[in-house]
Each structure stands twice: as structure tokens, then as C-alpha cells.
Amino acid sequence: MNIILLGPPGAGKGTQASRLEADRGMVQLSTGDMLRAAVKAGTPTGLQAKKVMDAGELVSDEIVSGIIGDRLDQPDTENGVIFDGYPRTAAQATALDELLAERGRKLDYVIELKVDEDALVDRIVGRFTCATCGAGYHERYKQPKVEGSCDVCGGHEFKRRPDDNAETVRTRMAEYRAKTAPILPIYEARGLVRRVDGMADIDTVTREIEAVLDGR
């Protein structure tokens, strides 16, 4: 099964995708994570992407669809993928259709996480991750069980994303409204969209997504 998690910055795409990966053996493909890895590694793509990401704007369609195409050639993606943060433009949606068709695969669902934009800034500016294993946390909604120690790996170092400040978040939201939200009707016309209330607590959102995937 191949699904897209669609929603604005902070909607919970990454949180839910990593849960589905752990619970269902599907593979999470986050273009944001892949681009951040390229920035960290200092690759030519990373160098090009860094400025754009720090400004909250979108990296070029060619770069992100190229990364996704390469990733879909790896055999671990054959049993199902969760697209997290991709596609984000009409051109990326078209590219994804082609990338899947070329490999004899198809999209099963587009899950839209419906959220209240005012709550998102709060979610994003409170977010931090484990510097060792990447596990995600939030100052108020998801603190480590033992203060200062990662639940997953026990690491003691945490970090924040450079684009997680109130000003850049506003640009990211505007990009979502202008370029990403308009792709929903394309998928709606194909009967693929299922809406989930992204304002519910994290466990409830997971249960609702699982119900969609199980056809309940």
C-alpha cells in the first residue's frame, strides 16, 4: 500500500509516518528529512537546498522528484511507502504518478490531516528532536519520559530545526496554501482523499489513520 500524508507544516505528518513505519513495516519517505540529510552531508543538492529551506520556501521540483525516484528504486520500498511532505506542488504530483507507474505501483490513499493553523505555530516552535536517533518530541505535548534523556536511544543531546521559528513558519504556511493545498482537488477527483482530524491527540490520529488503511 502506498499513501500520501498531506497537511501543512506541523500537522503531524512526520509523527504519524514514523508510527506507521514502526507498526506496519511501510517505509517513510520524508523529502524534508532527505534534504536535511543532504544539507548535513554537504552534497551539491544540500548546498543548493539549504538557503531555500532556511527561508521556508520550496526546493525545486526536479531536485525533490529526483530524490524520490532514486529512493523508489531501492527494494525496501516495494512493500509500501508513506510519502511525508511529498508531493507539494502539482508538478510533483504528476511526477509521482509517473514514478509509481514506471515501477508498476500505484497510490492507495491521500490522507489529509485537517488542522487549525493557529495551533501549528505552537506545535512547531515547541518541537525538538534527539540529536542521536532523530526521535521527535515537543515541549508540552510529548516530552521524554525521563527528563533530558531520549526514550528511544537514551541520548542526552537534543536539537531544533533552523526553520522552526515563527517568521519562517509563516512563509512555510503561505507556501502550503499557495502551492500544496491546490493539489488536493486533483486527488479528490480520483476518489483517493480521506480526511482525518489532525487536532486530536497523537494516539487518536494514529487510530483514525489505521482505520482508513484497514478499510474500516
Ligand code: AP5
Ligand atoms: P518538511 O520537513 O517536510 O517540513 P514541514 O512540511 O514544514 O512539516 P513539519 O516537519 O514541520 O511538520 P509535520 O507535519 O511533519 O509535523 P510533526 O509530526 O513534526 O520540509 C521542510 C522544508 O524542506 C520545506 O520548507 C522545504 O523547503 C523543503 N521541502 C521538503 N519537502 C519538499 C518538497 N516535496 N518540495 C519542495 N521543498 C520541500 O509535528 C510537529 C510537532 O507537533 C511535533 O513536536 C509533534 O510532537 C507535535 N504533534 C504532532 N501531532 C500532534 C498532535 N496530534 N497533537 C499535539 N502535538 C502533536
Ligand code: ZN
Ligand atoms: Zn534518541
